[in-house]
Amino acid sequence: MNRKPAPTAVIADDERLMREQIVARLKEAWPELVIAGEATNGREAVAMVRTQQPDIAFLDIRMPEMTGVEAARAISDLCHVVFVTAYDQYAIEAFQQGAVDYLLKPADPERLKLTVERLKSRLDKKPEGMDALLDQLAQRLGGAAAAVVENKPKEYLRWIQVSVGNAIRMIPTEDILFFRAEDKYTRVQTTNFEGLIRKPIKELVDEIDPDEFWQIHRAILVKVDAIDQVTRDIRGQQIVQMRGSNEKLEVSRSFNHLFKHM
Incomplete structure (x- = not known):
């Protein structure tokens, strides 16, 4: 009997400490999950997803080179997407209407458990398109999440x-x-x-x-x-x-x- 391969994921966040925290939390909540790679910006994340072909991508919304929203547009048909965000309710309302999950920074262990359960139930399904959701998300964020890095103020450790x-x-x-x-x-x-x-x-x-x-x-x-x-x-x-x-x-x-x- 062939064993089902372990699920894989890519983590993308320009803050190293946040990447480390998400990886540590995932190891606790989902020991079987294999972290296929870590990216520091949206462009790296897209390239990594295309080469590593993970099941899931955890994307920070605001990253240099290419934002999480822009990266999600490029890979939403290749893997399941989870947004990692510091934004509060006004953005969460947009997430709740689509087949995309979210985590608020810093990742709460209990909230991550819920995300893991949702992801496990979706792994056997083809990733859904989410252009409408991403348009709504960008609109709710007032364009900030869709702005290129040159037009954004520098972000500092929080x-x-x-x-x-x-x-x-x-x-x-x-x-x-x-x-x-x-x-x-x-x-x-x-x-x-x-x-x-x-x-x-x-x-x-x-x-x-x-x-x-x-x-x-x-x-x-x-x-x-x-x-x-x-x-x-x-x-x-x-x-x-x-x-x-x-x-x-x-x-x-x-x-x-x-x-x-x-």
Whole structure:
């Protein structure tokens, strides 16, 4: 008796941490599923689907090169599509009217279980066309999801995957007080706990919204609206105090201009 081949999937998201989180969640919810590849933009996703011929494609809606909506138009007859999105109800209403499922970022384990069950029931069926749904989705998103990358503002990290003891946690950037480089790791500090990531500060600077976080030292990024006060020590050095933390963060001289009115 021939065994049925394991189902396969492609994951497409320009945020590496989000791809890793989706892969980890899928391994928990659907151990038999084989991840055939990971793409960083819509164009890569289309090429990967055409070469790997997976059963399913998980597509972030907003990606460079080609958006998830544009990619879905190109591959909807080749595999089943699941949109991964940060958009809320106004977009979800569009998904619920078609044969396309969705996941909200970050992927909730219980919601993913439901998606997995739906996908399992569809695997033996031919993927359905969804041009009308994609037109509706693009319209509901006000054109943002269908815009090419050159016309979109740069997107920054909204979630950080950190190690907290033996666990991995997804932390929204809005909950983070500061990042501080320590040895081979970068410490991620919130009001309630701290975690570690391997990404260095010099990379985070390019991936974190500069209106949300300021670099005050080559080893420190602080959340602007969490700054409680800035004082000077006996050396005249500027010291930042964050709300929710007793730690004193030193401002290096090359960043003194951030607090020039002091």
